[in-house]
Amino acid sequence: MKKIENISLKKEINRKKNIIFLLKSKKKSLPTQYLYDDVGSKLFEKICETEEYYLTRTEYKILNSNSFDIIKASSAEELFEFGSGSSKKTKTLILSALKKNKYLTYFSFDISSEALYMSYDELSKISENLNVRLLKGNFNLDISRIEASKKKRLYLFLGSTLGNFNNKVAINFLQNISNLMNKEDSFLLGVDKVKDEKIINLAYNDKRGITKKFNKNILNVINKEYKLNFNKNNFLHNTIYNSEKSQIEMYLKSTALQSIKLPNNENLNIKKGEKILTEISRKFSEETLERLFAKSNLKVIESYTDEKKYYSLYLLKIKKYL
Numbered sequence: 523m524k525k526i527e528n529i530s531l532k533k534e535i536n537r538k539k540n541i542i543f544l545l546k547s548k549k550k551s552l553p554t555q556y557l558y559d560d561v562g563s564k565l566f567e568k569i570c571e572t573e574e575y576y577l578t579r580t581e582y583k584i585l586n587s588n589s590f591d592i593i594k595a596s597s598a599e600e601l602f603e604f605g606s607g608s609s610k611k612t613k614t615l616i617l618s619a620l621k622k623n624k625y626l627t628y629f630s631f632d633i634s635s636e637a638l639y640m641s642y643d644e645l646s647k648i649s650e651n652l653n654v655r656l657l658k659g660n661f662n663l664d665i666s667r668i669e670a671s672k673k674k675r676l677y678l679f680l681g682s683t684l685g686n687f688n689n690k691v692a693i694n695f696l697q698n699i700s701n702l703m704n705k706e707d708s709f710l711l712g713v714d715k716v717k718d719e720k721i722i723n724l725a726y727n728d729k730r731g732i733t734k735k736f737n738k739n740i741l742n743v744i745n746k747e748y749k750l751n752f753n754k755n756n757f758l759h760n761t762i763y764n765s766e767k768s769q770i771e772m773y774l775k776s777t778a779l780q781s782i783k784l785p786n787n788e789n790l791n792i793k794k795g796e797k798i799l800t801e802i803s804r805k806f807s808e809e810t811l812e813r814l815f816a817k818s819n820l821k822v823i824e825s826y827t828d829e830k831k832y833y834s835l836y837l838l839k840i841k842k843y844l
């Protein structure tokens with residue numbers, strides 16, 4: 523089994539304080555990263571395969587039709603993917619990159635070991651000339667520990683994961699990537715676009731209830747991590763589209779008055795009907811993206827989309843060097 527390189531710095535005290543703060547706030551929430559433990563990462567892979575979840579399929583199609591072009595336009599000699607999950611979609615890019623380069627290193631960066639192993643399983647047999655490196659960490663906290671490369675690197679951030687960050691975190695993330703990038707590096711970003719609300723709503727409320735399981739799993743994770751007593755049966759899965767903010771908001775809605783013991787042993791009452799935000803998924807317009815790129819010193823050199831313009835990929839470079 524391939525060795526995982528753990529580059530994460532654990533800040534134990536802050537994490538506990540943060541959980542208490544988030545749960546005691548008027549608008550309650552939980553850190554999104556807890557959705558992606560080993561069980562959650564597998565459930566997310568299943569969401570990607572549902573009929574309603576158009577994102578993965580569409581992104582895959584765009585990647586597949588343009589992979590050689592992307593590799594050519596970026597002159598990539600090395601690939602580095604943030605939040606790689608199973609790396610299934612990336613395979614097509616790797617194959618194209620291997621046509622242009624004899625040897626290739628692919629860095630898979632994820633918070634879940636299970637995801638990293640899935641990625642390794644998916645890719646290790648492709649070619650002897652492909653070196654797969656598995657890096658474990660949190661892409662917001664541990665990005666400063668990633669080393670830049672002497673090779674022309676193509677950074678990948680797919681699956682519209684950028685949409686899971688609020689505006690401030692998104693800008694911060696893009697700025698971190700642009701600081702990490704050398705003159706010759708490129709960055710491929712995949713994002714979901716604003717569209718008919720009905721289509722979006724269906725994607726986040728699949729009829730087989732996998733998104734519901736994915737959402738509720740966060741309670742198992744934090745119960746284990748912080749020895750809490752959340753009861754999954756006292757919450758409903760609740761996902762709505764907030765059209766003002768152009769974002770999906772996923773909540774756990776309390777079905778009864780209940781008391782939770784916090785990590786500092788304090789009791790917290792959660793009322794019936796009260797909601798805990800577990801994740802947002804923003805849908806982007808061209809204008810929002812332009813603003814984000816401008817603030818991060820990034821410039822679009824190429825963009826790719828599908829016939830219905832549901833989803834887009836942007837190939838970016840550092841602006842100051844162009």
Ligand code: TRP
Nearest residue numbers: 681682683685726772801802803
């Ligand atoms: N990156 C995925 C997305 O934004 C994550 C996701 C899957 C998700 N299902 C979700 C986010 C449900 C919020 C709610 O689509």
